[in-house]
Structures are given as structure tokens and as C-alpha cells.
Amino acid sequence: MNTTLEIQNLKCGGCANTIVTRLNELTEISDVKVDNASNSVSFNHSTEAELETVTSLLTKLGYPVAGDKNALTTKAKSFVSCAVGRMGK
Template identity: 65%
Template sequence: MENTLKIQNLKCGGCANTIITQLSKLDGISEVQVNNDTDEVSFIASSENDLETVKNKLSQLGYPIDGDANSLPKKAKSFVSCAVGRMTK
């Protein structure tokens, strides 16, 4: 099933690269795309459980779903994820 999630802390292509790389590693997730202009992540998940896995992974990377708590540690983690994404392009 196709899903689109609005996320927080998305800043640049480095962020997008990290998100695409990390979500693509998850079982049951495919066709990951990130739109920096709308702060959205789109992907195909094979089940409802996979959708929850994606939400949790995004939060771990520092990109919580819009409306979820966006603590200082999550914001800091997004900067680290961004930097990693820039280095691995």
C-alpha cells in the first residue's frame, strides 16, 4: 500500500539521502521518495506493521511524524543524520 507521511526536521538533500537509504533497508518497504519542498516521505509498505516500523525508524533518525513530539534530542539527531547523508551521497 502506498503511503505519504509529513515529517519534521527535514532540511536538505543530505536528510533525504539518509531517509531513503535507511528506509530502503527495511523489509517490506520499497519505492522510498522524499520531497524536501513539502516535508513528505512517500513509500510502499506491504503491511500496516511495516507502516509503524517506518514511523519508528523516522523518529529514531530524528525525523518524527508531523504532530508527534519533536524534542531537542530528536532535532539534534536530525542534524547528525543530515551530515551522514551528505557524506554518503
Template identity: 50%
Template sequence: MQTSLKIQNLKCYGCANTIIKKLSDIKNLSELEVSNDTVAFHYENENTLVEVEELLNSIGYPIEGDKNTLTAKVKSFVSCAIGRLNN
């Protein structure tokens, strides 16, 4: 199945790099793309989709419509910095 998720706090290529690196570790996920405020990918089952959503939230990029807490915003800044350093 293919889907795209609109996410919050995506600011730059550093954020995108972190998201791609973290999501690449998830099994049964392919054709991963991050652009603007969207993460698009193919997945095999609903468990994979839930895992993606939970991981995005844990690194500071909650799905649009979910609560965007101060903690999530701080995590996204840290993820962004790490993504810039690892580029």
C-alpha cells in the same frame, strides 16, 4: 498500500539521503521517495508502517504532529551531516 508521511526536521538532500538509505533496509517497502517534508512509499502491512515511523523518529525525523524534542532535532542534524558525507 501506498502512503505519504509528513515529517519534521527535513532540511536538505543530506537528510533525504539518510532517510532513503535507512528506510531502504526495511523489508516490504518499495517506491520510496523523499521530497520537501514528505516521505512516500508502498508497504505491505501495518507492521511495516509502524516500523517506518519508529525508524524515522529514531534518526530525528518524527512524523508531523508528534513531539519534536531537542534530542530529535540534534539527531536530525547528525543524520543530515552523515547523508551529506555519504553522497
């Protein structure tokens, strides 16, 4: 099934690169796309457990799902993820 999640702290192509790279490392996740204009990420998965894995990883990277807690430490993680994504381009 295809899912699109609105996420927080998405700022640029560096952020998008980190998200795509890290989600593509999950063998059960495919067709990852990030849309900076709508602050969203879409992907294919088969189970609810895989969806939970993705949302957990996004939060760990600093991009929690819209409506979830977005603490200062989470925002800081997004800046680090963004920088890593820019270097990985």
C-alpha cells in the same frame, strides 16, 4: 499500499539521502521518495506493522511524523542524520 507522511526536521538533500538509504534497508518497504518541498516521505508497504516500523525508524533518525513530539534531542538526531547523508552522497 502507498503512504505519504509529512515529517519534521527535513532540511536538505543530506536528510533525504539518509532517509532513503535507511528505509531502503527495510526489505518490506519499497519505492521510497522524499520531497523536501513538502517535508514528506512516501513509500510502499503491505501491513500496518510495516508502517509502524517506518515511523519508528524515522523518529529514531530525527524525523518524527508531523504532529508527534519533536524534542530537542530528536532535532539533534536529525542534524547527525543530515551530516551522515551528506557524506554518503
